Amino acid sequence: MTEELLDRRDLDFMLHDWLNAGALIDRGTADALIDLSGKLAVEHFLPHFKRNDSDEPRLEGGAVRLQPAIGAALARYAELGLFAAGFPEAQGGMGLPYLLCAASFSCFAAANVATAAYPMLTVANARLIATFGSAAQFEAFARPQIEGRWFGTMCLSEPQAGSSLADVRTRALPDGADALGARYRLTGNKMWISGGDQDVSENIVHLVLAKVPDEDGALPEGTAGISLFIVPKILPDGRRNDVTVAGLNHKMGYRGTANCLLNFGETGGATGWIVGAPGDGLRQMFLMMNEARIGVGIGAAAIGYRGYRLAARYARERLQGRPPGQRGGAPVAIIEHADVKRMLLQQKCYVEGAMALCLYCARLVDTAPERPDDAALLGLLTPIAKTWPSEYGLAANDIAIQIHGGYGYTRDFDVEQLWRDNRLNPIHEGTTGIQAIDLLGRKILRDGTALPILDQRIAATAASAAKTAGLEAHAAALTTAWQAIGETIAALRAGEDARAFDNATPFLHAFGHGVVGWLWLSQAVAAAALAPAGEAERDFVAAKRHACRFFFECEMPKVGPLLAFVASASDVAAAAPSRMF
Amino acid sequence: MTEELLDRRDLDFMLHDWLNAGALIDRGTADALIDLSGKLAVEHFLPHFKRNDSDEPRLEGGAVRLQPAIGAALARYAELGLFAAGFPEAQGGMGLPYLLCAASFSCFAAANVATAAYPMLTVANARLIATFGSAAQFEAFARPQIEGRWFGTMCLSEPQAGSSLADVRTRALPDGADALGARYRLTGNKMWISGGDQDVSENIVHLVLAKVPDEDGALPEGTAGISLFIVPKILPDGRRNDVTVAGLNHKMGYRGTANCLLNFGETGGATGWIVGAPGDGLRQMFLMMNEARIGVGIGAAAIGYRGYRLAARYARERLQGRPPGQRGGAPVAIIEHADVKRMLLQQKCYVEGAMALCLYCARLVDTAPERPDDAALLGLLTPIAKTWPSEYGLAANDIAIQIHGGYGYTRDFDVEQLWRDNRLNPIHEGTTGIQAIDLLGRKILRDGTALPILDQRIAATAASAAKTAGLEAHAAALTTAWQAIGETIAALRAGEDARAFDNATPFLHAFGHGVVGWLWLSQAVAAAALAPAGEAERDFVAAKRHACRFFFECEMPKVGPLLAFVASASDVAAAAPSRMF
Incomplete structure (x- = not known):
């Protein structure tokens, strides 16, 4: 069933013939995961792809409402254990390699990236807590995410500090301690929070960057003063935390992913528990950011890939024009025209190249813990894995529209929405310009x-x-x-x-x-x-x-x-x- | 008032310092026209720019309804005589050079291209009738368009024949003659008809490509068999012609321009009068197509230009980050960052380059009738004037979004809609691939x-x-x-x-x-x-x-x-x- 989304032979080629996934996982398990992912993506994610666009999240009485198909799809995703796929068995996971998780995710992103964004962020959130949090924090906040009952967010940007995290002004004041660690009260505004609120999961775990003021109340300068806090929407005792949705961004695409302005501490301070040591927030958050950056790359590659598949199908079916020099006679499928082949080749180069890049990096994620060279290479390639698919996957979506001609410009076909969805990717999780400086x-x-x-x-x-x-x-x-x-x-x-x-x-x-x-x-x-x-x-x-x-x-x-x-x-x-x- | 849309100094530079418009028109008249156009565009076109997107044309009871602001803006456009601007005085026009008409049009396209498309097509339609039609046809069908009371369309494509006009199947059967010339009855379906129906003008003049069957009922092959017909929505005697709206295309952008599937002759045949000789249709239509192609280029350049202006303004106002190597201190406007300057320079090159190209070609339109070299050069440059602004104006709009960051991806800012609007331009009036073959x-x-x-x-x-x-x-x-x-x-x-x-x-x-x-x-x-x-x-x-x-x-x-x-x-x-x- 993956054929409607991606070329399954190509995916298998990359995983097995090229990247030797067999060294990480047996072929049967790998095939079963991709089969399952393709089937679930086609049956539960693809059907509401267009509805994610026409029926976008609404803010009602301070709460964000999603169209029900999102919740239904993600419930199925949780039931099948896909939130847990990449976690070790000791953490309640399936212990699957990241390479396979990435390939699985590409099916969902191809089908419906806006719905797929929720598990992508949730898994990255849980992984951060599993890596840097205490055992108690893991049990309280990561495990429910691994089970797919709670979802996670990353709260970095602020209205005055988009990409400039040194300028974060959210304040965290010490407020005692409990079994979950040192407790703080947070006040501040966080912008561009994907999944910042929704009515699908039982709770939402916000990972929030904030600064602890010094004795004079001044915030430490630069990024070295940033700490990381776990701020749940609903507190362990069942009370609502002091987190409010101040607004919902109305995006050009990617609309099913509710994107919020969140206010922390409108009525006294949101309760949060620090992760790790004060001042270590940005370093820890980079784990999540790097995972999110590769996730953005995979998503961008997958969106481009589906556009390419749709364009190739349209080009095979649409009859128009004749070979050069021929007048009269029956029109041929436009795929026979050299210029259309050129456009398809360019798309193929972009989307298969982007997918290869992301899967190569995903494999490095698996081997990095034991191979320092792979870890170093992963760091070097991460800004490329984020930007190249975002820039050229988008370019592939543009070409997919062009092959469809006027039809591609209408909402009766999927390619225009894929193009709009993909336009977010060169922006979020660090713009192309930011990645260039990082590289x-x-x-x-x-x-x-x-x-x-x-x-x-x-x-x-x-x-x-x-x-x-x-x-x-x-x-x-x-x-x-x-x-x-x-x-x-x-x-x-x-x-x-x-x-x-x-x-x-x-x-x-x-x-x-x-x-x-x-x-x-x-x-x-x-x-x-x-x-x-x-x-x-x-x-x-x-x-x-x-x-x-x-x-x-x-x-x-x-x-x-x-x-x-x-x-x-x-x-x-x-x-x-x-x-x- | 043009400053909100374009750089007036730049427009004046191109017109006067560079293209020596003074050889065609006195400076005072030129300035007055641009002043008037900028003011009207800002006061009556710009305010409903976003509403054209959110409140798109609707098909109700077989008729297309536009949001009222479009009609109000175009009524003002007609009152000020702008439909007539480029026509000779003998035809009821102002006799202004095409160069100035193009510059005027760029203001409206920058403000709201979807509304500006109606007069663009109407003027090109009237010019075709004025050039190739009889005196009676001019009085009956062109003059009301020059007065801005009726609007015009061009009906070329058919569902099975997008860019391949040789495959046109609309049939025209002889049906006598009257003062307006040889009369025919047309049957067929025309696709992608911009302004194909609307409730703004008193009547609509369709210029329709069709083929006259031979004695056996067979249609002549190729483009040599194509003839051109005037098919009004409402006949001279006040009856409705046999033209029905079979559907409305729901586009990604450019939404205010109603785009229709029209059926001709559902109940016996639509009445049309042939323009010129049978078989001469495509040659005649090229006059309108060439004008429309330059118009598309100007529109694409203007949409890109406004995006550039908005990006430059945003970059001056948005404070974020610091100069390289500097830590701490107040953030600077992002326009101070080299990468943002690079993006602005690229936009400036694209949009001013595109505008220069289109105005250069517009000037050739003015001199072509007397200078064969200019006519030949205009023919050579027309596919470039159509495609270069469409491709690179769109690229400029993409960069404008990038400079706005996340904000640019929201519908709170104009740049995302400009990008969507401009995406049509590499497609309609001959795709980039078609233009490449023409060139x-x-x-x-x-x-x-x-x-x-x-x-x-x-x-x-x-x-x-x-x-x-x-x-x-x-x-x-x-x-x-x-x-x-x-x-x-x-x-x-x-x-x-x-x-x-x-x-x-x-x-x-x-x-x-x-x-x-x-x-x-x-x-x-x-x-x-x-x-x-x-x-x-x-x-x-x-x-x-x-x-x-x-x-x-x-x-x-x-x-x-x-x-x-x-x-x-x-x-x-x-x-x-x-x-x-």
């Missing part, structure tokens, strides 16, 4: 360990490809592009510190294309190594290789001009006086 | 006259720029890029005919960037020639030149890889088997 600054210029690991893996793939018939030229092109990336980084290191980030976003795009080009070549090598039995398998292998060729002919050449611009240390952006706009 | 085939490979004229003008601009301090390098870059375009065309001419169009769309993008790069350089030369008095003027000149620099640093380098791909005659798209998708 270039924290992950490259300030840390010399991760990049050489990536260099090595890329060199290894290029070496394999150089020995594979038909991939030699791509191997050389990848090596050239990656050398240029290395030289650009060297130029940035040698340049003026204060100016290094001026062109971070063009650098991110070049780096991202380099990474995805590598993963395309790696997939092509894996496909070439298959011994395809039957026509369908031979077609699958040929299609992977053809898409790889397209990426190297049409996408990799974009890297050179971007790098030349970055390496030139151009001040065309930075030197523009703001009054010129 | 490469009809305008370049099959016609050797227009390109040398463009080559000459580009060379002239490069020569001027080479003598202008600070523009020398851009002049050389333009010359290099344009040579590469010429070489690519030579390669396509030398290649296999049947394969020439395989990569027409990448060629269109490269060609379009070359053209817009030329117009940016031309603007920079004109700005450099100004003798700016005062700080604001000096800033304006500096900003134009800085944006030109950005275009040459960040956009022109995209041309090389595209051309290399096209010149390689790659079959990566054409050779992809359709079963691979």
